[in-house]
Amino acid sequence: MANNALGDFQTPPALAAACLALVDLPAHARVLEPTCGTGAFLVAAGERWPDAERLGVEVQPGHAGIARAHARVLEDDVLTLRLDTDLPWRTAGPLAVVGNPPWVTSADLTRLGVTTAPRRRGLKQLPGLDALLGASNFDVAETLLLTVLEHLAEQPLTVAVLVKTQVARAVLTEVARAGLPLVAAEVFGVDARRWFGASVDACWLHLRLDPSAGRPPGAAGGYVADVHAGLHRGTPERRVGVVDGRWVEDVDAYARVRAADGASPCRWRSGVKHDAASALELVVDGAGTARTAAGQPVAVEPEHLHPLLKGGDLHHGRPASRLLVLPQRRLGEETAGLADAAPGLWGHLEAHAAVLDGRRSRIYAGRPRFSVFGLGDYTFAPWKVAVSGLHRDARFRLVGPTAVGGGAPRPVLLDDTAYQAAFSGPEAAAEAAVAWAVLGSPAASDLLAALLPRGAKRPVTARLLARLDLARLPVDDAEVVARARAGLAQQGAEEACGGVPAALARLRADTTDAAV
Template sequence: MPNNEFGDFQTPLNLARAVVATLPPRDYRKVLEPTCGTGAFLQAAAELGVPQRIGVEIQPAHAELAAAHGEVRQQCVFGLDLGADLPWAAEGELLVLGNPPWVTMADLTRFGSANVPVKSNVRNRPGMAARTGESNFDVAEYIWQKLLIELRGHRPTIAMLCKTQVARNLLGFCAEHGIPLAGATLRLIDSHRWFGANVDAGLLTVHIGQTVGEYTCALYESLEAATPSRHFGLVGGKLVADVAAYTRTAEADGSAPLEWRQGVKHDATAVMELPADTQARIEEEHLYPLLKSSDLFHGNTTTARRRLVLPQRRLGQDTTELAGTAPELWAYLQEHAAALDGRRSAIYRARPRFSVFGIGDYTFAPYKVAVSGMYKKAEFRLLAPIDGRPVTLDDTCYFLSSADLAEAAVLTALLRGPTTATLLSALVFWDAKRPITKKLLQRIDLARLLATADHRGLAESAAKLTVGLPEQITPARARRAIRSLTARWDALS
């Protein structure tokens, strides 16, 4: 979370110098620092020998200090046309450096701040900052957009620190607006070390050229790294995390013939999730073994440490009937009514009392292939009933369900296979808060993966996955499941 409405973290001079050291060697004649604070980047640019240096800074005390390193305009950057209003004396290469405020629209609302990008500035620029209404839209992203649009004619090099999410959004923005990128790099920084901030961030450097080319960006693991670890960017209009991996697996990027589901959402952990050894006075048929993200990730899937209280079997089911059908559960829910009725999310309004979400026949299917959305690696797990009861998951997990163990085992083996791993490495930005989403999983074309897999090897992997479960399958049974899935999916296409 930022420290104030101005996102006022001053960049240490050493970091500004390290940033300048990464710049492509060009004869920079002018430098602009759009929100210059006390002017660390202006100073680093002076040390580099850039003759003309202009800074803009809203806070007078900062502007005064920065003036030691360049011409500083004490004003709000939103009100300036950065292409037309700045008094550049010299022709020559323009460099933009800086660290615009990492403040989201939601932060500004919380601070009751007026430091909000002005809509009138963007009136004649359709698409620009169209997302200012979104609460996670970042002021830094707006400033980047403003620079890209207003300075494109100057063909500058822009090198500024920003969140990695902002860097990704900006590639899409450049493509949308036909801004001719002649090169882009993102060098990761340790934002905790430099700013005490817990956010994935880096130095995004773009050079605007003359002709529209590719919208890809070379990712370096640090400011100093000599070679990129991968390239991310737009391929066929879609943002991918690893362009090379995507090229190898693009045919499996499609649409799954089965629906991925999310685990149960209830927003009342203390009431609905009980340690497995608790002697709850609740009818057994309303208690289910529950696995959480960490259980899936670590592979603790044959015993459950918790049980989930489920008052419903389908979405919107009337719960008042529980008074007659499950009096102990009803008494339990009454006892905890204050917590359940007080759930804040609007989804619970206009729903039967004590409702849960993410519930349907799929919840009660005996076999599942599940993955957590929260980790930096996708570990797909085959789940079978625990103590004879179907396993439930929380809403940080996603799953496919099946009535047939062999089918679920084959699906798990496919998802644990090398092609899926490569496809995921191509598609997933692991630094996102929830890297794996339902939308992403739905893109894995299981039919295509099955069609191109080695069926003998797949059947053997599927059979092995059932070792340790209450029931096992043979490779021959897995092969039958493969044939039946193939026939079913062929019929769909």
Template sequence: MCRFVSRQGFEPDAVLEPTYGSGGFLLAGIDAFSRLKKIYGVEYHKEYDWTAKAALTQRLAAYARPPEVRLHRGDIFRHGFDPGFFAVENLLILGNPPWVTNSELSSIKSDNVPPKSNFRGLSGIDALTGASNFDISEGIISGLLGAFSHMQGMLAMLCKRTVARNIVRDLPASGYLAHDLQVAPVDARKEFGRSVDAVLFACRLGKRPPRHTCRVVGLESPRTAGSFGWVRGRFVSDVSAYSRYSHLDGRSHLEWRSGIKHDCAPVLEMASKGGRIYNGLGGRVDIEGDCIYPLVKGSMIGKMCIESTPGRLLVTQRHPSEETGRLAALPRTWRYLLSHEKAMNGRKSAVYGRRRFSMFGVGEYSFMPYKVAVCGMRGGPVFSVCAPAGGRPAMLDDTCYFLGFKERDDAVFAASVLGTGASAGLLRSLSFAGSKRQYTKAVLERLDLRRAAAGTGFAEIRKVWRDRGFDGRGLDRQGYERFRRNLGRCVDGTFRARRQGAKVQRR
């Protein structure tokens, strides 16, 4: 890490480590940088604190003019830095903050967590379903940038790749003065025995115009392997690829919806075998069919058209506010739910704080006959048309996002446009491989489907069909042109199909 800093031509006068542990990085800084005048560190754990102080005392004993050292035992999130101590020309902030989330620390009742706040200013369901959970290292790095980015210096921190990405994403809103952003992949298993996608995140600090794109480089080589960050006010994962497909980056006129979330798969998810239905516990289920729907899971997305599935889902509501007590009118279904009430009530998610047997991510859109679906957790992207099975619309699990359609033809044409090289290229340039959810609602809704369809001829649609092994029987150029015209008639994020020859009612 210190070699990486030295190759940047940066020679620090002071080193700051926010969580110094046993002092390894501070000792490395003493060995690597001959101009050091000051060393500053903060550490929460008492046992590490004394180890580090002893090691530094021993290392500096031979120095005729050792650097001034200030080591503090305390909470980095509540520590007050002395501005006068850092009145130097070049400050280096380095270290390896804890690779743990705030919720993980809270679960073990640690008091070494950031003050309670909505860290990213999230609202609504994002805050409820985990998007507000963040790595402690992200809070530490962000806080250090807030305190020191106005000074001449450099920051070099080991962290998860997602943390570095989030820091870069939030830079324009934060106002931090950071430029020459770089990430260098680190073999965490080799270096730390951890199976984590880790990087060294580095940036220069000081009063220069900030640059919000980040280069991907090697630890031992300055050659740029790619870059991500902000381009004309849009956050992208691949600056080079984005330049080829940026004309499709806009706003989706159709609303992408998420699949159903319930957090009780053993009870609510079922499988049809030999004409009988079994739940995830292996028990046979004998209930009315009124609330049983075909279930397509994200792992099934792949074929151009999915017309059958062994999966079944017990859907308790048509919208989140619907009263579930109405299910008592279905005696076998009601008895089944009551027999598993303990498991249903044991669900952890805060979205279930309203009524028993509730679901989330369900609405009238869930019951659209045809859905164009993508699994957010798989690469690709790959889009499948999910057709009704047994006369009932297929439901999707919460790893999926979808667009709903009333007509099969429209769903097939939409999936085909989404499957073109340009559409896939844009989505890949906006998403980050290795993320838990590579394709999120926010990413999908940046693809302007109207613009993509306008630039896609019928010959290219047929090529998508050939590549996917789909015969396209019954679909023709006229149908595709009608689909493209109807894309311009979206209302409230819903596709409004107007069939050929349909009359417009005038008031």
């Protein structure tokens, strides 16, 4: 198996030494490397603290054999041990846990056929579709570090590890949730491409806990960490952490717009999930003919074709130029009757059955044939405010009915890389335009900058958007009205401009009725 197949990135000696240079321990400390591999951190620890007791744990026999040349090593699975009672320490000095845990998720292990993947610790199991759609996936390094904290946090403890930045974020959040006695935290940027050839946002996470220290420091009782751009300690570029139970990417910037971190008056949802672009996403040629990406013309009934915007389209400001073939209008709706009700659609679906029936995600199992997800009344709402989930510099877009390939304008649908707040009813256009204008304000940009996780593959999520209380963002009302009217004019909906001031007043009163 390849070296990194199980997240097994062996640490270069120079990197291990540079990381441990940022850790201060007494000479008589104990140093544990719980997934020690070939022992890079055991070697570096011996050079930095020659009198410290060093102990490694490694499950792979070949690695363990190499590491034993540098320190005592147990050949065992660290996640099966009680770290507070099962380790054969010979001394009783202050304890430090260091190393480079596996950079792999539970889903990766499942795909690789590993049947002994660890369970996530300390978190509730996720029910239903949330779990099936991937929310129950977790990082093995996160589980290891939560195990370390669960077993060892009742004593003075240093934890210093190389991890993906998203793992550092999750661990700090759990430290805060559990109320552990954190006395200091630092995050140092690591160039994973340079050291490991990996396109991963990574860091050196350094935590110090001490049960005798009392209440942890931080903003308003929060748990915060200084962030440094590289492996050197200087003036932090910002502070991250948990404030009032919520994760914040810039604690100091957040203080300026904190009042608007609450509950959004809009409900944010992702777009349609289908996992079959070659079958269900069509392009329209210059003659107005709908075709598959392979160039095949399509004769699907018009009522089953909908204008489509993907996350990338939203981010780059591209107009809707695709059509989505939609077999259902409601989640779980039976599709067998389409053979009679929409023979053109049914013929198209059957012609692409190999793709549609071959979708691997478990969410399609046991569902009507050719099912899609992300459907509700909101899907077909005429007005939406939408944003890509894949780009950190969130660019919100006002989306009104659009005609693609001829015919009357129809509601635009989004794909599952995008999030939408949908609006229906007689004031929908004005309500949507006001929400869009507020989200484009400097105050909203400040709040998003403080909240959006850096380095995440999907930085924008429905959960994060749900925190944006548009009614409490400090915005200039005249600027909002002007921008909302300009947005409506660009959409060809000038007739709705007169309703903008009233829509803003309703938003201020937090009584937006058009959101669905």
